[in-house]
Amino acid sequence: MDEDCNGAIDHEELKKCLRKLDVSFTDEEINDLFKACDINEDMGVKFNEFIVLLCLVYLLKDNATALETKSRMGMPNLEATFETLVDAFVFLDKNKDGYVSKNEMVQAINESGERSSGRIAMKRFEEMDWDKNGSVNFKEFLFAFTRWVGIGDLEDEEEEV
Incomplete structure (x- = not known):
């Protein structure tokens, strides 16, 4: 394209x-x-x-x-991926208002059974809250996810080296 x-x-x-x-x-x-x-x-x-x-x-x-x-x-693989992303966001958005708060993030991590939930939740939340307004919308979640799975552009990779 x-x-x-x-x-x-x-x-x-x-x-x-x-x-x-x-x-x-x-x-x-x-x-x-x-x-x-x-x-x-x-x-x-x-x-x-x-x-x-x-x-x-x-x-x-x-x-x-x-x-x-x-x-x-490229469906059904792409469709399954997008549905999984939506499901993950919905899991984090406990009150279903379209945003994930720090408290919702901690609650979701706790539900997952992770022991060091507070530290992990805050690190993940900071990675998602691009505009630093204290809440994460779906778009911010998607951008963070692309970094977590290693989807980035070459500029980003070169800067990290």
Whole structure:
């Protein structure tokens, strides 16, 4: 989907990508998706941001025509992955308000049977709370998850070396 091979998908490439997947979004919806997934606001969606974008597209387009699109996106493996991500977030979001608080994180870790739950919960929470506002939304959770499983761009990997 990165037609100019610059390591990021720009706005026009995203439009073409969604057309190839036969996903119908208005220009406003595409703009919103682009802004939501361009977390570092560099006007380009990197690989890990693209994974988050695909998950959001998958979740937003859950209707009859989306079934065909989902099969083009590499389902059922991708579908199972996205469903697992949603299930994990729902497990953490104890009060079902769409955000995970520090208390909910501790509660979820405690339920998992982990012994050093407080320290682990706070470390994971800090990794997820990108905007440092004390709560984690689904998008922040997805971005953190991509780092946990090693999905990142080369810049991130080079900086860590």
